[in-house]
């Protein structure tokens with residue numbers, strides 16, 4: 001059983017994403033709907049662009065994507081791997097780096113958050 005990135009995913013925080021394959025070298029795009037916010041701004045869907053190892057090696061492929069948040073000045077980069085677990089379910093194990101926009105360089109130290117999330121196919 002192979003793990004295909006295309007389609008809809010939900011993570012342990014309840015955030016969802018939809019991935020569509022762009023081309024044969026594994027580039028993809030999609031939409032990310034986060035369910036958690038560090039801001040008071042209204043959360044809206046945000047575009048993502050990414051790439052994964054060549055489709056001819058779909059099984060357990062590694063990938064990365066960037067989310068250009070539509071409701072903040074932050075950028076988040078995810079990286080992970082697509083696994084099929086013992087029950088035959090497709091799981092994305094990911095970690096991300098969030099770069100939030102700080103007002104001055106002296107605040108650069110507090111501009112990065114790191115996180116990890118597991119996604120299941122919807």
Ligand SMILES: O=C(O)CCCC[C@@H]1SC[C@H]2[C@@H]1NC(=O)N2C(=O)OCc1ccccc1
Pocket residue numbers: 011013014015033034035036037038039069072073074075076096098100115117
């Ligand atoms: O979505 C998931 O399930 C995993 C990712 C975690 C939530 C992401 S981090 C960047 C973005 C999303 N939520 C949020 O408030 N964001 C944001 O950009 O807020 C602006 C901000 C961030 C940090 C500090 C202050 C403001």
